[in-house]
Amino acid sequence: MQGRVGNRTAALIGFLLILAGACAPAAPPAPGGAATATGAAASASAAQPVVGGRVILGDASDSKTLQPVLSTDTSSSLVWGRIYDDLIDVDPGTGAPVGHLAEKWEVAPDNKSLTFTLRDGLKWSDGSAFNGEDFKFTAEAVMRSKRTVRKNIFQDIVGAKEYRDGQAESIAGISVDGNVITVQLATAYCPALTSIGGFGIIPKSVFGKYMDPKDASKNLDDAPENTAPPLAMGPFKFKEWVPNDHITLVRNDNF
16 A cells, blocks of 8 residues: 655655564454363464564655665654664663664773674675674765764764764774674763664665775765665665655565
């Protein structure tokens, strides 16, 4: 199903998502409240997740981009947040960090060093390996972008400003050793763990061609993949965008 464009003051945007599973309602109890063996078995069977189904999410406006580096609006993040994933997230009930792509993390006593350990076997939607270089590239893409409003997330990392200005060919404070990512901060930054760890990571294999370590003017701001991302790390991958009508995402089997 797709959203219907309303009157001139509002539009309803439908997002079609193919789900990994959905739960059917339980079977009603036997007459008189007595559960039979057959009824109990049927109820248990009906409660099992079933592959397939759809979820349609409505919004009052269309997305502007599917690129977390450039995103500034809720309608865009509603979609790209299901395509791209982050190292950690925050539990909405407790406020505590919870793992996504990272299975564990540490903050140094002086709050100037973060260490993330990635889960084993992470893959992009095409089956290619995800690794810490994708995280480092994402930070560098943010620092070189001319349109982003996200530089504050990474600018306190050692060497980030030098990379932004073309004085360095990489961000010195981010190092990758196997499945371990280490981030060194120039100054202690209280929300660094969830701010840096919670940023959506994009694939270097897709967007790397728009960047040049030696040329600070090169960036991904006009990349066509910003509105049609070919790879995903989240539960869904991009299929179609009909502007002011609908965006369709489908199941990512490698999630």
